[in-house]
Amino acid sequence: MTSARLLPEPSVPGADLPVRAVLDRFLDASAAAGTGVLVAPPGAGKTSLLPLAMADLGPGRVLVAEPRRIATRAAARRMAALLGEPLGERVGYAIRGERVVGPDCRVEVVTTGLLVQRLQRDPELPGVRAVLIDECHERHLDSDLALAFCLDARATLREDLTLVATSATPDTGRLALTLGGSGAGSGGGAAPVVEARVRRHPVEVRWVPGGLPLLRDARVNPEFLDAVAGTVRRAVDSGPGDVLVFLPGEREIESVARRLGSAVPVLSLFGRQSAAEQDRALRPSGQRRIVLSTALAETSLTVPGVRIVVDAGLSREPRTDHSRGLSTLITTRVSRAAAEQRAGRAGRQGPGVVYRCWSETEHAHLAEHAEPEIAVADLTGFALAVSAWGQPRGDGLALLDRPPPAALDVAEETLRALGAVDGTGRITSRGRELAAIGAHPRLARALLDGSAVVGVDRAAEVVAMLSEDSAAGSDDLVALWRSLRAGARPGGTDRWRDEVRRLSRGVASPSRPRRLADDLTAGLVTGLAFPERLARVRVPGSADYLMAGGTGAELAAGSALSGSEWIAVAVADRPAGRAVARVRLAVAIDAGTARAAGASLLRTVDEIGWVAGDLRLRRVDRLGAIPLTERPLPDPDPAAVVEAVREGLRLSGLGVLRWSADAVQLRSRLAFCHALLGSPWPDVSDEALLAGLESWLGPDLGTVRRRPDLERIDAGRALRRLLPWPAAARLDELAPERLEVPSGSRIRVQYEDGAAYLAVKLQEVFGWLVTPRLADGRAPVVLRLLSPAGRPVAVTADLASFWTRGGYAQVRAELRGRYPRHPWPEDPLRAQPTRHPWPKS
Numbered sequence: 001m002t003s004a005r006l007l008p009e010p011s012v013p014g015a016d017l018p019v020r021a022v023l024d025r026f027l028d029a030s031a032a033a034g035t036g037v038l039v040a041p042p043g044a045g046k047t048s049l050l051p052l053a054m055a056d057l058g059p060g061r062v063l064v065a066e067p068r069r070i071a072t073r074a075a076a077r078r079m080a081a082l083l084g085e086p087l088g089e090r091v092g093y094a095i096r097g098e099r100v101v102g103p104d105c106r107v108e109v110v111t112t113g114l115l116v117q118r119l120q121r122d123p124e125l126p127g128v129r130a131v132l133i134d135e136c137h138e139r140h141l142d143s144d145l146a147l148a149f150c151l152d153a154r155a156t157l158r159e160d161l162t163l164v165a166t167s168a169t170p171d172t173g174r175l176a177l178t179l180g181g182s183g184a185g186s187g188g189g190a191a192p193v194v195e196a197r198v199r200r201h202p203v204e205v206r207w208v209p210g211g212l213p214l215l216r217d218a219r220v221n222p223e224f225l226d227a228v229a230g231t232v233r234r235a236v237d238s239g240p241g242d243v244l245v246f247l248p249g250e251r252e253i254e255s256v257a258r259r260l261g262s263a264v265p266v267l268s269l270f271g272r273q274s275a276a277e278q279d280r281a282l283r284p285s286g287q288r289r290i291v292l293s294t295a296l297a298e299t300s301l302t303v304p305g306v307r308i309v310v311d312a313g314l315s316r317e318p319r320t321d322h323s324r325g326l327s328t329l330i331t332t333r334v335s336r337a338a339a340e341q342r343a344g345r346a347g348r349q350g351p352g353v354v355y356r357c358w359s360e361t362e363h364a365h366l367a368e369h370a371e372p373e374i375a376v377a378d379l380t381g382f383a384l385a386v387s388a389w390g391q392p393r394g395d396g397l398a399l400l401d402r403p404p405p406a407a408l409d410v411a412e413e414t415l416r417a418l419g420a421v422d423g424t425g426r427i428t429s430r431g432r433e434l435a436a437i438g439a440h441p442r443l444a445r446a447l448l449d450g451s452a453v454v455g456v457d458r459a460a461e462v463v464a465m466l467s468e469d470s471a472a473g474s475d476d477l478v479a480l481w482r483s484l485r486a487g488a489r490p491g492g493t494d495r496w497r498d499e500v501r502r503l504s505r506g507v508a509s510p511s512r513p514r515r516l517a518d519d520l521t522a523g524l525v526t527g528l529a530f531p532e533r534l535a536r537v538r539v540p541g542s543a544d545y546l547m548a549g550g551t552g553a554e555l556a557a558g559s560a561l562s563g564s565e566w567i568a569v570a571v572a573d574r575p576a577g578r579a580v581a582r583v584r585l586a587v588a589i590d591a592g593t594a595r596a597a598g599a600s601l602l603r604t605v606d607e608i609g610w611v612a613g614d615l616r617l618r619r620v621d622r623l624g625a626i627p628l629t630e631r632p633l634p635d636p637d638p639a640a641v642v643e644a645v646r647e648g649l650r651l652s653g654l655g656v657l658r659w660s661a662d663a664v665q666l667r668s669r670l671a672f673c674h675a676l677l678g679s680p681w682p683d684v685s686d687e688a689l690l691a692g693l694e695s696w697l698g699p700d701l702g703t704v705r706r707r708p709d710l711e712r713i714d715a716g717r718a719l720r721r722l723l724p725w726p727a728a729a730r731l732d733e734l735a736p737e738r739l740e741v742p743s744g745s746r747i748r749v750q751y752e753d754g755a756a757y758l759a760v761k762l763q764e765v766f767g768w769l770v771t772p773r774l775a776d777g778r779a780p781v782v783l784r785l786l787s788p789a790g791r792p793v794a795v796t797a798d799l800a801s802f803w804t805r806g807g808y809a810q811v812r813a814e815l816r817g818r819y820p821r822h823p824w825p826e827d828p829l830r831a832q833p834t835r836h837p838w839p840k841s
Contacts, residue, residue, distance in 0.1 A: 005056050006052040006053075006055045006056055006083060006090060006091075006106060006107065007023075007049065007052040007053045007055075007056050008052070008082050008083065012082060014048075014078075014081070014082060015049070015082055017043075017044060017045025017048070017049055018040065018044040018045060018196050018197075018198040018199075019038070019040045019044045019045035019046045019049055019050065019196045020045060020049055021196065021197075022038075022194050022195070022196045022197075023049065023050065023053045025194055026038050026050070026192075026194040027053060027054065027057065029192035029194060030162060030164050030191075030192065031057065031162070032192075033180070033191055033192050034154070034159075034161075034162055034163065035162070035163050035164060035179040035180060035191040035192075036164045036165075036179070036191050036192045036193070036194065037136075037164070037165050037166070037167060037172050037175055037176050037179065037191055037192070037193045037194070038050060038164065038165075038166045038167075038194055038195075038196070039166070039167050039168075039169070039170050039172055039193060039194070039195040039196065040166070040168070040195070040196035040198065041168055041196075041198050041200070041344055042168050042298075042299045042302065042341065042344060042345065042348075043302050043345075043348050044196050044198050045196075046134075046166045046196070047064070047066075047071075047075050047078070047134055047135075047166070048075065048078045048079050048082060050132065050164075050166065051064045051079065051107045051109075051132055052079060052082070052083075052107065054130050054132065054162070054164075055090075055106040055107050057129075057130075058129060059129065060127060060128060060129025060130070061105060061106060061107070061108055061127055061128050061129060062106065062107045062108070062128075062129065062130045062131075062132060063108055063110060063115065063125070063128050063130070063131045063132070064107060064108070064109045064110070064132045064134060065109075065110055065111070065112045065115045065131065065132065065133045065134060065143070065146055066109060066110070066111060066112065066134050066135065066300065067111070067112055067134070067135050067138050067140045067142070067143055067300060068111070068271065068296060068300055069095045069096070069111055069271070070269075070271060070273075070275075070278050070296060070300075070301065071134075071135070071296075071300035071301055072093050072094075072095050072109050072110060072111050073093055073095070073109075073275060073278075074278075074282055074300075074301055074302075075093075075109045075134070076091055076092060076093035076100075076107075076109040079091040079107060079109075087100050088100045088101060088102045088105070089102050089104060089105070090104060090105060090106045090107065091105065091106070091107045091108075091109070092105045092107075092108050092109070093108065093109040093110065094108060094109075094110045094111075094114055095110070095111050095114065096111065096113065096114060096438060096499070096502060097498045097499055097501065097502035098498060111142070112133065112140060112142035112143045112145075112146045113142045113438075115131070115133075115142075115146045115150075116142055116145050116146050116149060116385060117438055119146070119149040119150065119153060119389075120149075120385070120388050120389065120435065123149065123152075123153040123157055123158075123389075124153065124157050124158055125153065125158065125161065128161070129160075129161070129162065130161065130162035130163070130164070131146075131150050131161065131162070131163050131164075132164050132165070132166065133146055133147055133150070133163075133164075133165045133166070134165075134166050134300075135166065135167070135168065135299055135300050136165045136166065136167050136175055137167040137168050137169045137171070137172075137299070137337075138299065138300070139370070139372035139373055139374070139400070139401075140373050141373040141374050141377055141381075141382060144372070144373075144374055144399055144400050144401070145382065145385055145386075147163075147165065147178070147179075147398075147400070148394070148397040148398050148399050149389060149397075150163050151163065151178070151179070151181075151397075151398045152389070152391075152396075152397060152398070163179065164179075165179060168299045168341060169337060169341075170195060171369075172193055173190075174400055175191075175400065176190040176191045176192075176193050177189075177190045177191075178398050178399075178400055179191035181398060200344070200347050201347040201348070201349070201350050201351050201352060202347065202351050202352075203309075203343050203344065203346045203347040203351070203352045203353065203354055204351070204352070204353045204354070205343065205354055205356060206353060206354070206355050206356070207356055207358070207359055207360050207363075208227075208231050208234075208355050208356065208357055209357070209358050209359035209362065210223075210224060210227035210357060212224045212227060214313075214314060214331075214333075215331060219331070220248065220251075220252050220255075220314065220331060222255070224312075224357075225252060225255050225256055225259065226259065227357065228245070228247070228256055228310065228312050228357055229256050229259035229260055231310050231355050231357060232245055232256070232260060232290060232310050233260070234355070235308045235310050235353070235355050236263075236264055236288075236290065236308075238308065238353065239307065239308065239353065240288075240307060241288075241305060241306060241307020241308055241349075241350075241352070242285075242288060242289050242290070242291060242303070242304075242305040242306045242307065242308070243264075243289075243290045243291070243306070243308045243309075243310060244291050244293060244297060244303055244306040244308070244309050244310070244345055244346070245290060245291065245292045245293065245309075245310040245311075245312070246293060246294075246295065246297070246298075246309070246310070246311045246312055246334075246342050247292055247293070247294065247312050247314070248294065248295075248312065248314040248315055248316040248331050249270070249294060249316045249329070249331070250268075250270045250272060250294070252312070252314075253268045253270060253292040253293075253294070254268075256292055257292055260290065264288055264289060264290050265285075265287060265288075265289045265290070266289070266290045266291075266292065267280055267281045267289055267290070267291045267292070268281070268291070268292045268293070269281040269282075269291055269292070269293035269294070269296055269297060269301075269303070270293070270294045270296065271294065271296060272468065272492055272495065274492075274494050274495065281293070281303060282301060282302070282303060282304070283304070284304045284305060285304075285305060289305070291303055291306070294316070295315055295316070295338070297342075297345065298338055298341045298342055298345075299341050302348075303345065305349075306345050306346060306348065306349075306352075307346060307349065307350060307351075307352045307353070308346055308352060308353050308354075308355070309342055309343060309345050309346040309352065309353070309354040309355070310354075310355045310357070311334070311339060311342045311343070311354060311355065311356050311357065312357050313333060313334050313339070313356060313357050313358045314331055314332070314333065314334060315331070315332055315333070315334045315335070315338060315370065316329045316330070316331055316332075317329065317330060317332055317370065317371070317376065318330075318373060318376055318377045318378070319376055319377075320376065320377060320378045320379075320407065321574055326551070326572055326573060326574055326581055328571070328572075328573035328574075330573075333366055333367070334366065334370075335366055335367045335368060335369050335370045336363065336366045336367070336368050336369075337368060337369045337370070338370060339356065339363070339366065342354070343356075372400070372401050374399070374400075374401050374403050375401060375403075375404060378407075378411070378440075379403055379404075379407050379408050379410075379411040380411040380414050380415065380440065380441050380442065381440050381441060382394070382403065382408075382411065383408060383411035383412050383414075383415055383421075383425075384415055384420055384421070384427070384431060384434065384435055384441045385435070387415070387420075387421050387425055387426060387427040387431065388427050388431065388432065388435045392412075392421070392424065392425030392426060393408055393412070393425060394408075412425055414441070414442070415431065415441060417600060418430070418431075418434065418441055418442070418445050419431070420434050420435075420441055433448060434448070436506070437503070437507075438502075439463065439467050439503070440467065442529045442530060443463050443466055443467050443529050445528060445529065446459070446462070446463055446466070446525045446526070446528040446529035447459055447460060447463045447503055447507060447525075448507065449528050450462070450463070450524060450525040450528050451507050451508070451509065451510065451513075452510050453510070453513065453514055453516075453524060453596075454513055454514060454515075454516055454521045454524065454525070455509060455510065455513030456504050456507045456508075456509045457500070457504060458513075458521050458525075459507075459521075459525050460499075460500045460503040460504045460507070461481065461484075461485070461496075461500050462481065462521065462522050462525040462526065463503055463525060463529070464496050464499035464500045464503060465477070465480060465481060465484065465496065465570075466525075466526065466529060466570055467499060467503075468492075468495060468496060468499060474559070474560060475555065475556060475559050475560070475561060475583055475584055475585055475586055476559075476560045476561060476585075476586075476587070477522050477526065477568075477570050477585050477586060477587040478518050478519050478522055478587050479560070480585070481518060481522060482518070484496045484497075519587050519588055519589065520589060520590065520593050522568070522587045523566075523567075523568040523587045523588070523589030523593050523594075523597065524568075524589075524593050524596060524597050526568040526569075526570045526586075526587060526597075527568040527589070527593065527594065527596075527597025527598055528597050529570075530568070530569065530570065531548060531597060531598040531600060531601050531624070532547060532548050532549030532601070532624060533547050533548070533549065533553075533568065533569035533570075533572065534547065534548045534566070534567075534568055534569070534589075534594050534597060534598045534601075534623060534624070534626070535547040535548070535553050535566070535567050535568075535569055535583075535586075535626075536565060536566050536594070536623075536626045537564070537565050537566075538552075540565070541563060543555040543556075543557070543559065543562055544580075545567065545583070546625060546626055547569065547572075547581070547624075547625070547626075548598055548601050548623050548624025548625055548626050549624060549625065550624065550625035551574070551580065551581050552579065552580035552581065553569060553572055553580055553581045553582070553583050554580050554581070554582055554583065555567075555583050555586075556582070556583070559583070561583075561586055561587075561588050564588035564589075565590075565591070566588070566589045566590060566591055566593070566594045567583070567586045567587065567588055567589060568586060568587050568589050568593075568594070568597065569583055569585070569586045570584075570585040570586060570587070571583075571584035571585040571586075572584055572586075591628075594623060595623065595628075598623045598624065601622075601623050601624040602621070602622070602623055603621075603622055604619060604620070604621050604622070605619075605620055605622060606618075606619050606620075606633055606636070606637070606640075607619075607620050607633075608633070608636050608637065608640040608641060608643075608644050609644050609647070610644050610645070610647045610648035610651060610652075613648075613651075613652060613707065614648075614706060614707045615641075615644055615645065615648055615704065615705065615706050615707055615709075615710070616644075617632065617633040617636045617641070617644075617705055618630045618631065618632060618633050619631050619632070619633050636705075638701070638702065641701060641704060642693060642694060642698075642701055645693065645697075645701060645704060645710065646690055646693050648707070648710070649690055649693070649710075650690055653686075654686055654689060654690075654715070656707065656710050656711060657710060657711070657713050657714075657715040657718075658711060658712060658713060658714055658715060659715045659716070660714070660715075660716055662716050663714065663715045663716025663717075663719065664716075665737060665748065665749075665750075665751070666716050666719050666720070667684050667715075667716075667719055668750070668751035668752065669731065669735040669737070669749075669751050670682060670684045670719065670722065670723075670735075671683075671684050671685070671751065671754075672735050672751040672754060672755075672756065672774075672775065672779075673731070673734055673735050673775065675753075675754035676754060676775040676778045676779055677734070677775055677776070677778075680724035680727050681724060681727070682722040682723075682724065684719065684722065695721065695722065696718050696719055696721045696722050697713065697718050698721075699721075700713045700718060734774060734775050734776065735749070735751060735756070735774060735775065736749060736774070737749065739758055739772060739781065741758070741760050741764050741765055741768070741833070742764060742765055742766065742767055742768045742833035743763070743764035743765070743833040743834055743835045744835075745760070745764055745835050747759070747760050749774075749781070754779070755779060755782060756774050756775075756779055756780075756781045756782065757781070757782045757783075757784055758771070758781050758782070758783050758784065759784040759786060759792075760783060760784070760785065760786060761785075761786045761787070761788060761790070761835065762785045762786065762787070762793065762794075762808075762811065763788070763822055763823055763833065763834050763835070764833050764834065764835050765783065765785070765799065765833060766823075766825070766828045766829070766831040766832065766833040766834075767828070767829055767830070767831065767832075767833055768799055768833070769799055769800050769803075769829070770799065770800070771783060771797065771799060780797045781797070782795060782796070782797045783795070783796055783797070783799065785802075785811075787815055787819065788815075788819040788821075788822045788837065789819070793811050793815065794807055794811060803828050803829055808828055812824045812826075819837075821837040821838045821840070822837050822838070823838070
């Protein structure tokens with residue numbers, strides 16, 4: 001094998017790229033500091049020329065870390081082509097489940113996830129002289145981790161390791177400072193930053209807002225996709241060159257492709273394609289074409305021949321609902337930075353045009369940058385990785401951004417449930433087993449534990465489906481599995497089989513695996529990965545389910561899973577504004593499989609509470625939030641019963657108890673005494689009675705098991721327990737139940753808001769000048785004087801004034817004609833009080 005320089009001469013086709021002008025300066029600066037940042041726009045040559053130039057500096061391999069598998073293969077292929085060699089000689093690559101690297105390899109391109117795993121296995125990276133982490137501006141979680149681990153290894157084990165990063169955007173201040181704080185020779189300041197100045201061809205921006213809502217029910221609006229397809233046709237007619245169309249995902253790519261027809265060849269570019277399909281879009285073509293791509297083509301890849309870009313303005317980003325354990329990809333507006341990267345693809349070879357499917361005003365309101373993945377993603381894999389590194393929660397690592405504490409708490413709780421970390425966050429032997437699988441910890445757990453039941457091959461097949469997030473035509477996971485096994489999903493089948501082979505290696509197979517049906521196998525493995533997503537129908541025959549994690553879930557209309565009592569949910573999301581999650585991919589299971597998969601969530605709990613207007617005392621077997629069986633609770637905790645009754649009375653009111661007229665008056669008499677005399681007379685307001693429930697209802701609460709038991713409690717008898725002795729002996733004196741009036745009648749006193757009222761017919765108080773005063777003289781009795789028919793005619797606490805200053809005279813004038821059989825004397829002070837009318841003549 002020749003030892004010639006790897007960096008080709010500028011005369012080599014494709015080797016005279018803009019970054020070449022700054023290579024020497026960057027290499028000198030990074031050699032002196034041990035670190036550095038190279039800034040250059042997409043297509044400037046930083047990914048293809050810099051690694052070759054670094055390899056020429058001395059012995060040892062250069063590792064290049066790319067954020068995506070497609071970019072990994074493309075970068076390696078590009079460098080090998082510049083050398084005129086096949087892949088695997090001096091340039092090779094490795095991705096999950098695939099490695100093309102020969103013994104004389106000098107430059108190896110790997111995914112950032114694979115670099116993280118290698119560092120975990122051996123942080124010294126033997127044989128590696130330099131690491132280049134590409135496209136750091138994209139802020140993928142694995143890229144951040146790889147950078148932090150490399151910095152830590154360089155500071156403690158490998159002072160000779162050169163560590164550089166590249167970025168397509170000049171906003172590198174934080175990156176340079178983070179790199180500069182690493183190890184010997186850094187000086188503790190910022191790493192050197194070198195920017196390749198590239199003459200850009202002008203790109204004309206054409207704004208083509210459709211005036212349509214972009215999303216409908218959390219999916220891209222089909223009418224908006226009609227408008228995008230119309231813009232693509234317009235772009236094809238506007239000038240020469242290939243057209244690159246940015247869409248958020250595979251579903252939208254397929255939808256727009258159908259709308260375009262075949263006047264111009266239409267190619268697609270997305271992550272789940274086979275390598276051959278991706279290569280078609282990345283190779284130069286002798287004919288004009290339309291390439292429909294996800295964000296893959298923003299910076300990591302070069303699509304040749306593009307002079308026109310159509311940008312739908314949408315991006316698909318990870319989001320995690322930590323409170324419900326739901327991770328999903330959401331469709332959102334693109335950031336301004338990403339829009340600029342996309343537009344730049346039109347100006348690579350000459351003047352270009354970008355059609356933006358939004359308005360200039362809308363553009364001004366876009367976020368400047370997309371959120372880094374560490375801020376929005378599920379952090380379970382991150383938490384396991386940093387624990388395996390020996391730095392739980394990432395403390396002590398040079399991370400570009402700290403993980404959100406709440407999200408990290410949820411991740412660590414998940415790992416503890418898996419047995420992967422201990423109470424201090426340190427990794428366990430079980431955790432190291434999971435980390436070695438090279439998959440999300442949940443999926444690694446499903447593979448290990450599922451293999452022990454159904455065998456390695458079948459468990460790996462299901463886990464490979466879950467890890468690849470394979471798009472399905474329906475929500476039926478088993479239908480997807482069968483189509484993959486039948487080879488009915490070109491591209492997707494090949495990748496799935498590769499992943500199955502990778503996952504199967506190194507996992508012990510049971511001596512006698514159980515041969516379960518496909519649905520139960522898929523359901524068991526899915527449930528082991530996501531036990532909180534095991535779900536049971538709420539109402540038989542409906543599409544409404546309750547997941548074990550406590551979140552409601554709905555099947556789509558017409559789902560093949562409709563009618564299933566139990567399902568294991570692989571993929572679900574909960575769009576903003578919806579109370580329940582939508583099931584995207586699931587499998588029907590039986591109750592036994594649900595119990596086996598969710599064994600960690602099985603528990604028996606005593607439930608004591610006020611539910612739906614009644615007291616509930618029951619012992620319930622639950623799978624998470626899902627009730628399985630229930631039975632009456634024979635020996636409820638008295639304190640818990642009191643608390644439940646208190647809550648019930650707070651919600652339903654003290655009126656739940658049996659309140660006779662005497663009980664109501666006793667409470668009002670006590671309230672009257674408390675208001676005027678204070679202690680020791682008790683406060684009998686709702687708040688006070690609820691707070692001191694045991695002091696007056698205590699002896700009765702031991703018999704309460706349901707609401708009817710409360711309704712039978714005599715509230716008056718219970719209230720008498722609050723009477724303050726010996727002061728209680730004066731209750732009839734201070735707040736008598738009845739008062740005798742001049743007619744001889746004993747009238748019930750009404751106590752309201754600290755005042756005493758007597759409702760009495762006017763004729764019964766003739767001759768009464770002064771009413772009694774109660775509460776040791778503090779409160780005069782207020783008379784509510786009634787007509788012979790019992791209707792109020794006057795209210796007074798000063799009878800003398802009522803009789804003598806016109807009050808009585810006015811009432812007499814109005815009523816004596818209406819009630820002629822009742823006395824209406826001119827002088828009521830001398831009249832005989834009576835409660836009877838005159839007899840009929």
